[in-house]
Amino acid sequence: MKNIxxxxxxxxxxxxxxxxxxxxxxxxxxxxxxxxxxPTKQINIETPMSTTQGVKLPQEIMIVxxxxxxxxxxKPFLTYYPQASIGVIGLKRNEFTAKPxxxxxxxxxxxxxxxxxxxxxxxxxxGSASFAIDLILKAGAQExxxxxxxxxxxxxxxxxxxxxxxxxxxxIAQIDPxxxxxxxxxxxxxxxxxRYFGTE
Numbered sequence: 001m002k003n004i005x006x007x008x009x010x011x012x013x014x015x016x017x018x019x020x021x022x023x024x025x026x027x028x029x030x031x032x033x034x035x036x037x038x039p040t041k042q043i044n045i046e047t048p049m050s051t052t053q054g055v056k057l058p059q060e061i062m063i064v065x066x067x068x069x070x071x072x073x074x075k076p077f078l079t080y081y082p083q084a085s086i087g088v089i090g091l092k093r094n095e096f097t098a099k100p101x102x103x104x105x106x107x108x109x110x111x112x113x114x115x116x117x118x119x120x121x122x123x124x125x126x127g128s129a130s131f132a133i134d135l136i137l138k139a140g141a142q143e144x145x146x147x148x149x150x151x152x153x154x155x156x157x158x159x160x161x162x163x164x165x166x167x168x169x170x171x172i173a174q175i176d177p178x179x180x181x182x183x184x185x186x187x188x189x190x191x192x193x194x195r196y197f198g199t200e
Contacts, residue, residue, distance in 0.1 A: 006173060024075070028079065031077045042055055060111060060114040061114065062085045062110070064116060065089070066119075069120060087107040089135060116145050118148045119148075123158060130160070133148075156178070
């Protein structure tokens with residue numbers, strides 16, 4: 001199913017409503033995959049027939065979005081983590097340097113017990129994700145608390161994050177092989193935000 005949804009996102013002829021629908025469905029899948037790596041707590045359950053053991057997720061979860069594209073992934077993630085607090089980081093790519101520039105940051109208080117899920121659809125050079133991770137770490141988080149999830153990442157960007165933050169788990173739907181000379185992911189899907197919000 002992930003390959004089918006990614007194919008819809010890649011296709012330049014996909015209308016905006018189909019692009020949005022595929023982005024939401026893929027985000028649901030990623031949200032469930034993230035849960036496989038979150039710490040869980042064992043609990044006792046009474047079934048209609050007997051007593052058994054089950055598991056539940058910790059209550060302290062924070063979701064951090066990078067504006068604006070990650071807005072598309074937020075609602076699906078909140079479906080699975082409805083009690084999560086939400087942090088917002090605004091970064092804009094400098095088209096000349098390809099480096100991120102911060103224009104907004106609002107993070108809730110961070111506790112040692114929290115699992116922090118950083119979401120952003122595209123991971124190209126890793127610059128924006130790295131910038132956001134550094135802000136989260138400066139706010140008091142540890143690397144081991146942070147999980148990154150995205151729709152498409154480049155091999156270069158994912159390797160960069162792995163080397164810089166070895167304790168952060170990356171949950172990404174598809175890894176693409178290269179970046180072009182403008183640092184866009186190839187084959188990629190174009191500008192996610194423009195296609196999702198209709199600002200092409």
